[in-house]
Amino acid sequence: MAKAEITFADINQTVIVPVGTRVIEVSEKAGSGITYGCRECDCGNCMMEIVAGQENLSEPSVLEDRVLRENLAGRKDRLACQAQILGNVTVKPR
Numbered sequence: 001m002a003k004a005e006i007t008f009a010d011i012n013q014t015v016i017v018p019v020g021t022r023v024i025e026v027s028e029k030a031g032s033g034i035t036y037g038c039r040e041c042d043c044g045n046c047m048m049e050i051v052a053g054q055e056n057l058s059e060p061s062v063l064e065d066r067v068l069r070e071n072l073a074g075r076k077d078r079l080a081c082q083a084q085i086l087g088n089v090t091v092k093p094r
Contacts, residue, residue, distance in 0.1 A: 004085050008032040009051050009092035023048065023057075023080040023091060033093040034080050044071040046080040047094040054078075056087030 002019040006026055010033045015026050024046060027034045037045035044067050050057065057078060060068065064082040077094060 004056065005088045006085050007051075007088075007090040008034075009090055017085055019086055021085050023078075023083045023085060026085075027080055027091075032091075034091070035093065036081065039081050041067055041079060041082050044068070044073075044079065047071060047073060047077050048080050048083075048091045049074070049094055050076045050078055051090040051092055053087060053089035056085065056089045058082075058084035058086060 003016050004019050005014050005016055007014040008030055011031055013030050015030050017026055034048050035045050037043035041063050054076060061082060064079050067079060068077060
């Protein structure tokens, strides 16, 4: 199984995970400051900034795009409950 690294800039910790893992699954275990609400792409609480490797996350779904727009997200923002890790990436809480 292919692996990738995700680095949480707020705690300076890197974790190796299987490709396809959602950021939410890793950030809780690592102790990152990314917060969560609904966990189902409805509230936008888990918005995070992609510091590096934006191309190494899954494409946003139509639902994620809608929630990001409703929350006035920037170009480097994604929802941790939706973004799947496809390659090395660095993120931090918004």
